[in-house]
Amino acid sequence: MKKCRCGKRAVIFRKHEGRALCKYHFMESIEQKMKKTIGKNKMIKPGDKIAVALTGGKDSAVVLYILNKIIKPRRDIELFAITVDEGIGGYSKPALKKSAALSKKFGIRQHVFSFKKDFGTGMDTKVRTIKKHKSGLKEPYTYCAVGRRYILNKEARKLRATKIATGHNLDDEAQGVLMNYIRGDMFRAARMGPVTDWSLTKKKGSLFVPRIRPIREIPGNEVSLYIRLKGLDVFKGERPLPGGIREGVEKFLNRLEKKYAGIEFSILHTFDKILPSIRKGVKGTEGEIRICKKCGEPGSGEICEACELWRS
Numbered sequence: 280m281k282k283c284r285c286g287k288r289a290v291i292f293r294k295h296e297g298r299a300l301c302k303y304h305f306m307e308s309i310e311q312k313m314k315k316t317i318g319k320n321k322m323i324k325p326g327d328k329i330a331v332a333l334t335g336g337k338d339s340a341v342v343l344y345i346l347n348k349i350i351k352p353r354r355d356i357e358l359f360a361i362t363v364d365e366g367i368g369g370y371s372k373p374a375l376k377k378s379a380a381l382s383k384k385f386g387i388r389q390h391v392f393s394f395k396k397d398f399g400t401g402m403d404t405k406v407r408t409i410k411k412h413k414s415g416l417k418e419p420y421t422y423c424a425v426g427r428r429y430i431l432n433k434e435a436r437k438l439r440a441t442k443i444a445t446g447h448n449l450d451d452e453a454q455g456v457l458m459n460y461i462r463g464d465m466f467r468a469a470r471m472g473p474v475t476d477w478s479l480t481k482k483k484g485s486l487f488v489p490r491i492r493p494i495r496e497i498p499g500n501e502v503s504l505y506i507r508l509k510g511l512d513v514f515k516g517e518r519p520l521p522g523g524i525r526e527g528v529e530k531f532l533n534r535l536e537k538k539y540a541g542i543e544f545s546i547l548h549t550f551d552k553i554l555p556s557i558r559k560g561v562k563g564t565e566g567e568i569r570i571c572k573k574c575g576e577p578g579s580g581e582i583c584e585a586c587e588l589w590r591s
């Protein structure tokens with residue numbers, strides 16, 4: 280193995296940067312990178328009350344750990360965790376246990392919610408009853424993602440959070456960019472990026488808690504390495520595969536990244552460059568935010584997406 284610039288044995292060789300890093304300098308670089316992402320995108324400001332969407336897996340654990348490290352010395356910012364139990368057998372419960380242990384270890388308050396309580400049923404039961412949408416695009420993954428987003432937003436808002444921090448890493452972000460491109464979904468694309476804040480542009484936008492993605496520039500394998508070196512106990516079980524196009528995109532990107540190191544970075548950075556144009560392009564055409572007739576939560580139609588998928 281190569282050596283770090285400090286002379287110590289390297290724990291990683293970053294192909295796209297052409298440099299090797301020792302344990303100390305690798306971990307420092309991850310924390311610096313996250314701070315930089317937060318700083319340049321103005322993700323946090325005094326008075327913020329940040330809800331970390333904690334799953335028990337590696338990504339949100341890193342977000343919680345580093346945010347806590349940054350925020351602890353400051354008295355003007357509050358941090359807590361929100362966890363959603365999706366009811367996926369063999370996954371949700373053990374992940375929930377890990378998330379509770381992590382919160383306890385860091386001295387962070389955790390709030391737990393569930394699909395079962397909100398929708399009457401969890402993912403396992405739902406998957407058995409899902410009839411595929413005729414376009415073939417509504418995979419179980421969509422039900423899960425929509426449900427999670429809905430509960431996180433509703434509960435974070437009730438808890439008066441000013442931001443929701445999620446554990447989307449670079450791999451997730453690059454996948455998201457390609458997914459939206461494939462689906463031609465410009466509205467969804469406009470909602471991506473480091474910060475999503477509807478209150479800046481839309482009436483009733485404040486019903487959506489702004490979202491921040493502090494590790495969007497950190498690849499998944501580096502998140503794993505950080506967790507391992509730090510000795511954090513996270514849920515390592517395989518996430519159920521998303522299925523459909525997303526799964527294909529994930530495999531495709533993994534293959535490309537292996538062959539052409541840094542390609543996910545360029546996908547993300549190119550997207551960031553065109554994001555302002557996408558946002559400008561959809562502005563005024565995406566319709567107003569409406570209040571769901573069934574549940575009173577914000578959405579784009581008469582009935583919100585969560586009620587459509589979960590309560591009909």
Ligand SMILES: [Zn+2]
Binds near residue numbers: 287302
């Ligand atoms: Zn070093």
Ligand SMILES: [Zn+2]
Binds near residue numbers: 576584586
């Ligand atoms: Zn609704």
